[in-house]
Amino acid sequence: MSTAPGAGASDGAAGRAPGGGPSGDATDTPLLTARGIAKRYAQREALRGVDLDAHAGELIAVIGPNGAGKTTLLSILAGAQEPSAGTIELAGDAPAHGSSVGWVPQQPAVYSRLTVAENLELFARLERVSDPRAAVREMLEQTGLRERAQERVGRLSGGNRQRVNIALGLLADPAVLVLDEPSSSLDPRQRERLWRFVLESSGRGRSVVFSTHNVAEAERYAGRVIVLADGELLFSGTPAELARSSGSDGGLGFEGAFVEFLRIRGH
């Protein structure tokens, strides 16, 4: 496998610390540091001065109303878009993006006329993984897609397609995994499997940043919640801190507290 930011080379075996980064709990040294991220589309400001630190083993949920800038922020963190202003730094001397940040976009970014294995092998080669075939085998095992390896992606169910999408994001064993609304097209059983997989991935020391409209998922799985509205970072803290900052005594539930928080902040 490739050498990823943070430390030494990984061994390519299942259960390894991703990217060779710190395994286990979050540490004080962030794997990814974003400062003053701004994005402007013509006259519209999609993001305004957003700061974010992502530590090893940390699971960060980005939530906010529609048009808040969640997808823009995540695609900038993943390197799919250039920010208009601001900087992104990764721990170590790894390249800013590519193999060091795994990207799982909202819509599965896969070639529907290629098979699952062909998709994985193509991106493994593009990610310059040292042994692409071994990486493909490992990903097929990890995502439970071994039986579907020779099927064309276009013939897979939405859930399995999303699994391929996630597998592509993890191919290069990145230190940071960025997922944009990963559970939006999945049924409850598939969602459960997805989060189990993400938690396992985070538990191995990988920093995971995900966006969601389902605030219950943020409360349940995220260690830290970031609230965006109109391109502005309104909050960064634990779900419990967000609930407290809305002034609710717990009677509203997390979703109610989140809505109340937005109302208080004028959104």
Next chain:
Amino acid sequence: MKSMLKKDLVILARSRLLVGVLVVYPIAVALLIGLAISRAPSKPKVAVVNLSPPGASVELGARPARRVQVGHYYGALLKQIQAVPVATRAQAIAKVRSGRVLAAIVIPANIAARLSSVTSQGEIEVIYNGEALEQSFVHSTIEAALAQANLELSNRIRSLAASVIADLLKGGNLGVPGTPQNLPGLRRIPGILQGVLRRQPPGPQREALAQVAEFAQFAAQNLGLSGRVLNTVSRPIAVHTKLLHGRRTPLDAYAVVVAVSISLMFVCVLLAAGGVALEREEHTLSRLVRGLVSRELLLVEKLLLAAGCSLVLAFAMLAGIGAFVGLEWGRVAQWLLALAGGAVAFGALGVAIGALAREVRAASLLAFLLSLPLAFLALVPAGAVAGGLYDAIRVISFVFPFKAALQALDAAVNRSSPGLGSSLVHLLTLTLAFAALARVGLRRAE
């Protein structure tokens, strides 16, 4: 680049319907256009009533009279049209009315007599269908057919008249039983008369004979010019054709170049546009451009793939047609150069379209809608439309690669001008311009 090319070839191979359409459609369009350009307009279907008696002839001269069969005129006319022989004028009119023929020509019974009279012209009747569009086409075609038949008849009459005059000048045996033998001929008469004059004593008879000899000399000289005069009268203006641009391009060879250029354009533009649009439709573009493949490399890869596939197809097409149409195989290197230049420019146009469109269908439609009129505009000849409009067409043809690719291939295959070098420079310039547009389009669309 290698992985991306391999991936796109696998995807292409699995899109059999698309490949089939991309190959069959341009070939079909190209062949249709080639046939339309290279084939002469079909002859109009015309009813013909020949009322002149069989063997009727126009007589010229006397003792013996020379004859031109009316059948010669009829035959010359039939060569120009698709004739439907009918017996009567009424039947001819009925056929025109029913639309089974576009017009009718009635050759009257007295045409030979009128021509023989020398004092009056022969007359024929032409009956047209009244439908405006067809009438204009039929009118001009039949006018041309009649003019051609008239010319052929005129040539025959001129030839006979010249032969009668030649006989008058040279004399001898006319080869017809009952006619005088060893006639002296007008050219010999002045010499004979001079001989007689030398033996004639001076006096009024000698003076009169001298005047006759002088007139005979004058008549022989002037009659000798009559052959050339007849030629001038029958064809007062001779047409000499001069080509201003290079070597003459045979129409069938030019049709081949047009057909191959159209195929090259369709396949290349559609493949390149579809290839780029597919990356966006499959949402893979955002994954690729995050450090895995640069946008420039992605565009170059799509361009080269489309150019390579279309080059192979176009060359196969050119070689295939070359088996039937005489092409210079010694210039195969120039063919490949021209095809490559055109393919790369079309590829650049295609990736620009693909970068601007969000999905494959939109890109394909845009590519198709743009390519078809470009091809037709580039084929509009000078003088076919008003000057201002032709200038606008020239500008459009200049800023898109079809015309330059057509000129490059025409230069490579037919040695026409402008030369291959200048067309390739033009194509290279357009390639850079469209590649830059594609790069901007790809960034703006993100």
